[in-house]
Amino acid sequence: MRRLTVNSNPENINQQIPSNLAEQPTDSKDKSEAEQQIKRLLEIEERDNEYCGEELENADSPLRKMLREELSVETQMLLAKSNTWRVREILAANPYLSVQAQLILAEDEYDDIIEILADNPALGEATQLVLAKGHSCLAKRTLAEKNNLPENVQLLLAQDEERWVRKTLSMNPNVSPNAQILLLQSSGTRIGLAGNPNLSEEVRLVLAKEGNREVKEALRIHTEQTKFTNSQWFRFL
Numbered sequence: 001m002r003r004l005t006v007n008s009n010p011e012n013i014n015q016q017i018p019s020n021l022a023e024q025p026t027d028s029k030d031k032s033e034a035e036q037q038i039k040r041l042l043e044i045e046e047r048d049n050e051y052c053g054e055e056l057e058n059a060d061s062p063l064r065k066m067l068r069e070e071l072s073v074e075t076q077m078l079l080a081k082s083n084t085w086r087v088r089e090i091l092a093a094n095p096y097l098s099v100q101a102q103l104i105l106a107e108d109e110y111d112d113i114i115e116i117l118a119d120n121p122a123l124g125e126a127t128q129l130v131l132a133k134g135h136s137c138l139a140k141r142t143l144a145e146k147n148n149l150p151e152n153v154q155l156l157l158a159q160d161e162e163r164w165v166r167k168t169l170s171m172n173p174n175v176s177p178n179a180q181i182l183l184l185q186s187s188g189t190r191i192g193l194a195g196n197p198n199l200s201e202e203v204r205l206v207l208a209k210e211g212n213r214e215v216k217e218a219l220r221i222h223t224e225q226t227k228f229t230n231s232q233w234f235r236f237l
Contacts, residue, residue, distance in 0.1 A: 022116050035075045036067055056086040068094050076101035084112055090114040102127040111136045118142040125150045132156040137165060144169040153178045158182035163189075194218035 020032055030220060055201030067090040079091045080101040091097065092105050097120055105117050106127050117123070118131055118139035129143050131139050132153050132178065138150050143149060144157050144165055149172070155171050158179045163186075169175055170183045177200040183189040184203055195218040207219050 004039070007088050018047070027190035035071055038071070038075060038079065040065075056090065064090055067091055070096040075096045077104060085113065089113050089116060093120060095122050097122045099124045099126060103130060106130040106134070111138070114139045115142060124152065128153045129156070132160075137162045140165045141168045144172060147172075147174050149174065151178065154179040155182060158186070169191050169195060178201065190215045191218050193223065 001051075020024065046075050054222045056067075058064070067087065071079075071094075076091065076098050077095070077100050079087055079159055081104060082088055082091075087111075088105060088108060090113065091101065092108075093116050094101075097105075100185060102117065102120075102122075102124060102225060103126065105113060107130070108114055110119075114131065115138045117127070119142050120138070127144055128150065129152065133156065134140070140157060140160060140162065141164060142155065145168055147158075154169065154176055155178065157165055158175075160166055162178055166183055166189050169179065170189040173196060175183070175196065175198070180193060180196075180200050180203045183193055184206060190207060190210060191214050194210075194215050199207075204219070207215055210219075
């Protein structure tokens, strides 16, 4: 990933950087102090973009840890617009990421950042919809694997032009019956559907008439596994 750089005034570059910039607050009451330090980081970034990137390369950097803490919406939005891609990359994985910051990062120019964002457990439905309509295939595949994916996002992914996105969704045990019907109408998804443990009865009946041998085999294996599981369960009743 290329690094964005800002033309800096030599006098500013040589200006002494505060030595306590990377000091991490030790008291929980100092959340505001952490935010002040981050804002100072952004101010320095305007003068020396390269310094900020190098500071964040270190996996043990206190600044990296602060970027993953619970920050105010205002601070997160400032960070999401940072000129330093490393700042945005770290922020995209923040488990406390606000919807406002998510929506900014969802439009990021780098696919790597969008893909990290797609895997964030804090991802809201509005952001998922943006990503589902976006251009990153890997981000959409990550969404398609999520257990708690809203149905309206599923319906978008079920009609995605990328076959691997649809195939991934077809194997998701939490795919809705309506999304299953859409997937049934597209290519490359029937084998995945046939092996889905939560296949709807309507889709199962359609697949039972399928002429494709692999689909029939996947459906047979799934049916046998279901019968075996049920028989094991009844033994304990």
